[in-house]
Amino acid sequence: MEDQMEKQILKTQNVHLNYGDFEALHGIDLTFDAHEITALIGPSGCGKSTYLRCLNRMNDQIEGVKITGDFKFRGNDMYSDDIDIVELRKQIGMVFQQPNPFPMSIYDNVTFGLRVAGVRDKAKLDEAVQTALKQAAVWDEVKDKLDQNAMALSGGQQQRICIARALAVSPTILLLDEPTSALDPHSSRQIEATLLQLKEHYTIIMVTHNLQQAARIADKTAFFLQGDLIEFDDTKKIFMDPAAEQTRDFITGRFG
Numbered sequence: 001m002e003d004q005m006e007k008q009i010l011k012t013q014n015v016h017l018n019y020g021d022f023e024a025l026h027g028i029d030l031t032f033d034a035h036e037i038t039a040l041i042g043p044s045g046c047g048k049s050t051y052l053r054c055l056n057r058m059n060d061q062i063e064g065v066k067i068t069g070d071f072k073f074r075g076n077d078m079y080s081d082d083i084d085i086v087e088l089r090k091q092i093g094m095v096f097q098q099p100n101p102f103p104m105s106i107y108d109n110v111t112f113g114l115r116v117a118g119v120r121d122k123a124k125l126d127e128a129v130q131t132a133l134k135q136a137a138v139w140d141e142v143k144d145k146l147d148q149n150a151m152a153l154s155g156g157q158q159q160r161i162c163i164a165r166a167l168a169v170s171p172t173i174l175l176l177d178e179p180t181s182a183l184d185p186h187s188s189r190q191i192e193a194t195l196l197q198l199k200e201h202y203t204i205i206m207v208t209h210n211l212q213q214a215a216r217i218a219d220k221t222a223f224f225l226q227g228d229l230i231e232f233d234d235t236k237k238i239f240m241d242p243a244a245e246q247t248r249d250f251i252t253g254r255f256g
């Protein structure tokens with residue numbers, strides 16, 4: 001049972017989400033295995049980002065949102081009243097579409113979460129910076145300028161700093177919402193290579209509009225359409241032999 005919970009690290013059942021009267025998610029069941037990359041794909045407005053944001057309770061702040069269903073992280077109810085949301089977001093970190101480093105040094109960006117958590121030990125912070133920047137595959141490029149403003153870096157470097165910032169607090173799961181859509185192809189491929197390395201240590205759930213990207217790096221792929229989960233399977237199966245006609249139509253570019 002314990003092993004099963006560690007493998008199926010995050011499990012949602014019958015997730016419905018309403019923005020006011022509009023139901024954006026119509027009962028989503030998805031189970032995410034540890035140390036895998038799962039891609040969420042589907043045409044614009046199908047609910048991918050809405051669903052992703054449910055996974056670290058980012059929709060809670062939006063007025064008029066109603067969420068029902070079962071969300072289990074390591075077997076525990078993520079939406080129970082006594083959950084510490086700050087702690088939950090440490091465990092389930094998020095990286096956004098637009099690189100959003102804070103207007104401060106690279107070092108201060110990466111240590112931000114740890115300092116908020118009260119870590120003051122310089123040696124500990126130094127070590128965390130080095131580890132996170134190495135994991136995010138940007139250490140070699142920035143190691144000699146850690147005190148420089150992160151805003152001065154290229155878009156691709158900024159995004160890897162944001163990944164490092166998310167990793168520095170030692171999350172279990174990393175959520176990424178179209179992490180490469182604002183980047184050039186070279187930077188995108190660098191991020192993809194980084195994500196492939198990261199899955200050894202983390203579980204990765206990623207919204208992407210780039211079908212080739214999903215095919216290249218995701219172990220599993222979930223296809224959403226108008227608030228429904230149409231199909232969820234091994235990425236190979238989704239792209240080579242999908243079960244549903246709508247998936248086939250989307251993959252072959254007939255819509256979306």
Ligand SMILES: Nc1ncnc2c1ncn2[C@@H]1O[C@H](COP(=O)(O)OP(=O)(O)OP(=O)(O)O)[C@@H](O)[C@H]1O
Pocket residue numbers: 019022024042043044045046047048049050051062
């Ligand atoms: N804050 C909000 N208030 C009201 N409706 C919203 C809100 N955010 C999203 N929606 C609606 O919910 C539906 C799903 O949106 P969502 O952004 O999750 O889709 P998506 O698949 O991620 O789209 P995209 O690929 O364009 O980012 C859309 O119809 C959208 O207009």
